[in-house]
Amino acid sequence: xxxxxxxxxxxxxxxxxxxxxxxxxxxxxxxxxxTDIRLVLRRxxxxxxxxxxxxxxxxxxxxxxxxxxxxxxxxxxxxxxxGGTTVAxxxxxxxxxxxxxxxTANKALLAKHGGExxxxxxxxxxxLYYEASVAGGIPIIRSLREGLVANHIDSIYGILNGTxxxxxxxxxxxxxxxxxxxxxxxAMGFAEAEPSLxxxxxxxxxxxxxxxxxxxxxxxxxxQIRVRGIRGIDADDLRxxxxxxxxxxxxxxxxxxAEAGDVTPMVQPTLIPLGHPLAAVGGVYNAVLVRGDVVGxxxxxxxxxxxxxTGSAVLGDLVDVARNLVxxxxxxIPAFVEHAHYGEVRSPxxxxxxxxxxxxxxxxxxxxxxxATILGERNVSIAAMLQKTEPRIENHLPVVLIVxxxxxxxxxxxxxxxxxxxxxxxxxxxxxxxxxxx
Amino acid sequence: xxxxxxxxxxxxxxxxxxxxxxxxxxxxxxxxxxTDIRLVLRRxxxxxxxxxxxxxxxxxxxxxxxxxxxxxxxxxxxxxxxGGTTVAxxxxxxxxxxxxxxxTANKALLAKHGGExxxxxxxxxxxLYYEASVAGGIPIIRSLREGLVANHIDSIYGILNGTxxxxxxxxxxxxxxxxxxxxxxxAMGFAEAEPSLxxxxxxxxxxxxxxxxxxxxxxxxxxQIRVRGIRGIDADDLRxxxxxxxxxxxxxxxxxxAEAGDVTPMVQPTLIPLGHPLAAVGGVYNAVLVRGDVVGxxxxxxxxxxxxxTGSAVLGDLVDVARNLVxxxxxxIPAFVEHAHYGEVRSPxxxxxxxxxxxxxxxxxxxxxxxATILGERNVSIAAMLQKTEPRIENHLPVVLIVxxxxxxxxxxxxxxxxxxxxxxxxxxxxxxxxxxx
Numbered sequence: 001x002x003x004x005x006x007x008x009x010x011x012x013x014x015x016x017x018x019x020x021x022x023x024x025x026x027x028x029x030x031x032x033x034x035t036d037i038r039l040v041l042r043r044x045x046x047x048x049x050x051x052x053x054x055x056x057x058x059x060x061x062x063x064x065x066x067x068x069x070x071x072x073x074x075x076x077x078x079x080x081x082x083g084g085t086t087v088a089x090x091x092x093x094x095x096x097x098x099x100x101x102x103x104t105a106n107k108a109l110l111a112k113h114g115g116e117x118x119x120x121x122x123x124x125x126x127x128l129y130y131e132a133s134v135a136g137g138i139p140i141i142r143s144l145r146e147g148l149v150a151n152h153i154d155s156i157y158g159i160l161n162g163t164x165x166x167x168x169x170x171x172x173x174x175x176x177x178x179x180x181x182x183x184x185x186x187a188m189g190f191a192e193a194e195p196s197l198x199x200x201x202x203x204x205x206x207x208x209x210x211x212x213x214x215x216x217x218x219x220x221x222x223x224q225i226r227v228r229g230i231r232g233i234d235a236d237d238l239r240x241x242x243x244x245x246x247x248x249x250x251x252x253x254x255x256x257x258a259e260a261g262d263v264t265p266m267v268q269p270t271l272i273p274l275g276h277p278l279a280a281v282g283g284v285y286n287a288v289l290v291r292g293d294v295v296g297x298x299x300x301x302x303x304x305x306x307x308x309x310t311g312s313a314v315l316g317d318l319v320d321v322a323r324n325l326v327x328x329x330x331x332x333i334p335a336f337v338e339h340a341h342y343g344e345v346r347s348p349x350x351x352x353x354x355x356x357x358x359x360x361x362x363x364x365x366x367x368x369x370x371x372a373t374i375l376g377e378r379n380v381s382i383a384a385m386l387q388k389t390e391p392r393i394e395n396h397l398p399v400v401l402i403v404x405x406x407x408x409x410x411x412x413x414x415x416x417x418x419x420x421x422x423x424x425x426x427x428x429x430x431x432x433x434x435x436x437x438x
Numbered sequence: 439x440x441x442x443x444x445x446x447x448x449x450x451x452x453x454x455x456x457x458x459x460x461x462x463x464x465x466x467x468x469x470x471x472x473t474d475i476r477l478v479l480r481r482x483x484x485x486x487x488x489x490x491x492x493x494x495x496x497x498x499x500x501x502x503x504x505x506x507x508x509x510x511x512x513x514x515x516x517x518x519x520x521g522g523t524t525v526a527x528x529x530x531x532x533x534x535x536x537x538x539x540x541x542t543a544n545k546a547l548l549a550k551h552g553g554e555x556x557x558x559x560x561x562x563x564x565x566l567y568y569e570a571s572v573a574g575g576i577p578i579i580r581s582l583r584e585g586l587v588a589n590h591i592d593s594i595y596g597i598l599n600g601t602x603x604x605x606x607x608x609x610x611x612x613x614x615x616x617x618x619x620x621x622x623x624x625a626m627g628f629a630e631a632e633p634s635l636x637x638x639x640x641x642x643x644x645x646x647x648x649x650x651x652x653x654x655x656x657x658x659x660x661x662q663i664r665v666r667g668i669r670g671i672d673a674d675d676l677r678x679x680x681x682x683x684x685x686x687x688x689x690x691x692x693x694x695x696a697e698a699g700d701v702t703p704m705v706q707p708t709l710i711p712l713g714h715p716l717a718a719v720g721g722v723y724n725a726v727l728v729r730g731d732v733v734g735x736x737x738x739x740x741x742x743x744x745x746x747x748t749g750s751a752v753l754g755d756l757v758d759v760a761r762n763l764v765x766x767x768x769x770x771i772p773a774f775v776e777h778a779h780y781g782e783v784r785s786p787x788x789x790x791x792x793x794x795x796x797x798x799x800x801x802x803x804x805x806x807x808x809x810a811t812i813l814g815e816r817n818v819s820i821a822a823m824l825q826k827t828e829p830r831i832e833n834h835l836p837v838v839l840i841v842x843x844x845x846x847x848x849x850x851x852x853x854x855x856x857x858x859x860x861x862x863x864x865x866x867x868x869x870x871x872x873x874x875x876x
Contacts, residue, residue, distance in 0.1 A: 277719075300738055
């Protein structure tokens, strides 16, 4: 077979862009042998083209003009790696409107403007591929929409943010405080100077929105996702959770209610059983557990971030899109297919809930009985209890409870009532528990 | 978009065929909404069309004539699920020669006749898809050749046979003997009455051949794979391995020698560190760890067998092939691309080797020294030792050694010398150790 050259234009010469170029320089020949496609980097656009990068490129292909890159007939596929949701949106729309396929790693862009982008891509018969937007180098998008296409997805549980997983892993393994590990992670470049996107769960929410939309063919917006991050999480809770047989992970979760047909996305630190495969995913690794109604549980893990892992995913998409160009099968797999097979997006209020509660309880007879009474009145049952004898703070001692409610709403109401009790000091710490029942 | 009907003919109405039909009946509407493709089962051929199956099908589409099925113009894709390598080969060739795409789960067929089938498929511009042939419902074929296409593959480690993994898991967890667990597995339908294909490692070898061929673009035949199964494995060794921090799994392994460029496939029970994610894959589950030079380690796990998991993979392939038919992009991804990027297929003789040895050693002064001397003379070093005080058999006691050799060949020669020693009773038990260094 003849080798087909396909011209690539890269917008955004940052970390991931560098990883993509390094991968292409290293394995471009191998890709060609495997696919008969030669990916040729024809142009790079970035606002900063003077700072040295750890890869060598022909200076003549560097420019600050992203629009010219898109318009260049020699650029057949546009790779968008600048991040952000304004300029990136404009440039992606421009490329798609010209009928040029786009490969992106930009989860915020897709989570915020996916609906518009998917529509414009389809209208202009241009591919829009985004494997690199979720879980770095793990081929989860393609597994979900191709390998598992015959499955109704019962649920998705993802460790989707490497920074948070790194922080939680080190906190638990070394008994360190959140602030200390965060500061170290920042010093080592594993966490951003402005860490909110990661540690407050927003990045995980972007990825959860993408996975939920894809799995259920209905647009899931960020506003529909209840998000809680790991900021300020207490090492005591990691330790108590472990005593009870659990590990805390920040999970992006998508659940399908078999009865109502509704879909519930959420992001929250979650207690998972120590023996569960997701609990073994430590450090900066990501993992996604997908439960399909035909295939059962499948799990995918790997490096969720970093120049090279994400670059690998970008290159995989580039080959896919190039194959579509070569075989003239654009839109063979549309970026997003909206359909009415499922119900609506719902909050978790109506779902059954199992929670870990840590109550700072006044050390006097009857305190625990008052808590148990209030929980019982709201049909919240106590499944396990851990009474600690320290630290004693103003005559309060920590009591850890594992409670079960038929609806999360009932639990919230019980918590409101408990937080008002005079025997309860401070506010109650609470984390959702997920047991992954068969 | 209009919905495209695509006619499917199924040859082989057994376990996997039933799973495929059940999945299609359950989720055919969902597949149509997601893909605008309606898979229509037009014909089923099987030698036995009278035994009741757990799915309902229109009796009119049942026939014993597989050739007529292939020739029927209404059948656009042929699914081959009869197993075996003779009739299955003839029928697959017939379909491909007519230009009809084939989806198969038949690993033995591909391992033995893949070269011929891939060539005929390409000559006739017919797709040949085989996701279901390796690791059941886990989308490993598509991850390897699409998601990770930009990666040179450093190594592949797979738990690829659910029966073996089930047996090893129960032996270790319950301290049971091999024969007892095998008999129970047979009674429960988890193992075949004639279990050799599974427990002697041949099934794992078939899958390893497929993965190795795909990853390195060079045909790997079964004769080139050193195969050892788990038959008769001793529960003592599982226990001793655990004391030393390891768990024994039957692995299909493919390693690439960065210096020589050669590829080494092998199948053998292997000690892996207890903390490694592969060690956590228990029961009938399968998992594949792929180490790519760009992406790093990625791991894929799920049910490796069973009607539904395998049916899910068959349906995923059917959708892929149907998409190619609809978009007229047959051979968009050829079944196999042979290329000369890598060296030859080699035995592990020249590779560094770490081994677990259990020696039944005469309990008298100097015995151990004689062993140590022989190992030392062959440049085999002892990294750890476990001296047991029971069971004493004819004045011999078990000694477990972890040894390291620069070349596996050196170790084999040392073992030959040790087995001839008068202080060594019976033959030395030996298992390879894999530590997955970064």
